Amino acid sequence: MKWDDLKTDWQAHTPAIDLPDAEADIVKRVRQHAGRFERRIRTRDWLETIAAVIVAIVFGFVFLMPELGWLTRAGILLVLVSCVFIVWRLHSVRTRYAHEPDCSTADLLDVEILRLDDQIRLLGSIFWWYLAPLGTGVILIVFGKHGWSWFSLTYAVAVIAAYAGIYYLNQKAVQKELQPRRRELATMLESITATEQPPGHNSTDTQ
Amino acid sequence: MTGDMTGDMTGKEEIFLQMLRDNESRLKRVCRIYAPDAESRRDLYQEILVQAWRSLPGFEGKSQPGTWIYRIALNTALTQKRSRAARPELLQRDPELHHAANASQPAEKAETDERLDALFDAIADLPDMDKALVLLHLDDTSYRDIAGILGISESNVGVKLHRIRRQLTDKLEEQAS
Numbered sequence: 195m196k197w198d199d200l201k202t203d204w205q206a207h208t209p210a211i212d213l214p215d216a217e218a219d220i221v222k223r224v225r226q227h228a229g230r231f232e233r234r235i236r237t238r239d240w241l242e243t244i245a246a247v248i249v250a251i252v253f254g255f256v257f258l259m260p261e262l263g264w265l266t267r268a269g270i271l272l273v274l275v276s277c278v279f280i281v282w283r284l285h286s287v288r289t290r291y292a293h294e295p296d297c298s299t300a301d302l303l304d305v306e307i308l309r310l311d312d313q314i315r316l317l318g319s320i321f322w323w324y325l326a327p328l329g330t331g332v333i334l335i336v337f338g339k340h341g342w343s344w345f346s347l348t349y350a351v352a353v354i355a356a357y358a359g360i361y362y363l364n365q366k367a368v369q370k371e372l373q374p375r376r377r378e379l380a381t382m383l384e385s386i387t388a389t390e391q392p393p394g395h396n397s398t399d400t401q
Numbered sequence: 402m403t404g405d406m407t408g409d410m411t412g413k414e415e416i417f418l419q420m421l422r423d424n425e426s427r428l429k430r431v432c433r434i435y436a437p438d439a440e441s442r443r444d445l446y447q448e449i450l451v452q453a454w455r456s457l458p459g460f461e462g463k464s465q466p467g468t469w470i471y472r473i474a475l476n477t478a479l480t481q482k483r484s485r486a487a488r489p490e491l492l493q494r495d496p497e498l499h500h501a502a503n504a505s506q507p508a509e510k511a512e513t514d515e516r517l518d519a520l521f522d523a524i525a526d527l528p529d530m531d532k533a534l535v536l537l538h539l540d541d542t543s544y545r546d547i548a549g550i551l552g553i554s555e556s557n558v559g560v561k562l563h564r565i566r567r568q569l570t571d572k573l574e575e576q577a578s
Contacts, residue, residue: 209433300552
């Protein structure tokens with residue numbers, strides 16, 4: 195088998211991929227896809243910010259009411275601080291590991307692994323930075339307003355159950371998606387950066 | 402082609418299309434290797450085009466356009482979501498092989514097609530990074546450019562390619578016998 199012949203055949207071969215033939219259609223389609231991608235990112239960022247602003251306005255307004263007890267005020271403050279922190283935390287993880295699509299593959303894999311590590315840490319500790327402060331804040335508000343009542347207790351149990359579900363789903367995502375993906379990328383990086391020993395000292399494998 | 406991206410959108414489109422015309426076959430071969438079926442190949446190809454389009458304003462012409470777009474293609478193929486990850490056993494043979502050497506005799510063409518199919522199948526069995534190395538090598542990319550695209554040393558490229566070529570040769574000869 196001659197590699198030069200294989201190379202010649204290889205380079206002459208164009209696999210069939212079903213795409214619009216006209217160049218104008220290709221550009222149009224690519225623009226649409228790129229536009230959709232950017233709109234999706236913008237929408238996601240805007241929705242997070244708008245949700246945080248709405249929470250801040252509503253709870254900020256309630257916080258200013260004179261008749262509130264200290265327990266409710268503490269709960270509201272906790273919710274407000276949590277919202278700002280959550281938005282900042284999500285935004286910082288997304289933007290910290292940006293890379294150019296044309297960087298070298300080893301650099302790309304390095305960055306992707308760091309990003310996944312951060313996401314795994316983020317979801318692994320979701321109880322501390324998301325669920326606990328937000329849930330505690332909401333429960334404090336209800337207890338501050340209704341005192342020790344069946345309503346407050348039922349509400350607290352419902353919040354805890356819902357948050358336990360969120361926690362479970364996030365840990366499942368870490369185990370089923372993020373960790374396998376991280377292992378896959380780490381294997382790729384290791385296989386490409388590992389220095390292999392040449393087969394004997396007489397290797398003259400040049401192009 | 403120059404790396405000047407200061408032109409209007411028509412200029413950008415023209416540069417983009419020229420890159421596509423020059424590298425269409427290479428990009429499609431990347432898709433053929435990394436995606437298991439026709440639908441995934443089309444998705445991957447479109448994703449590569451979208452990434453190239455979005456990255457085009459940052460292309461400064463420091464590397465050859467072919468090298469630049471190859472980086473984007475490989476990086477996209479390696480990092481895209483693997484919901485339909487390439488599974489070698491599911492790789493389908495090309496229903497239609499488009500060779501430039503269409504003028505060759507049918508028997509010769511069939512033999513070439515068979516050889517290429519065997520090569521594609523053998524490459525599909527390799528680990529992802531070995532696939533990238535051999536793709537670049539078969540496309541006559543210099544060791545220096547391969548090293549730059551993958552982010553490893555030139556000597557490492559040589560040693561790895563030596564091993565991969567031996568693996569592929571063994572496999573192809575085993576299939577042929």
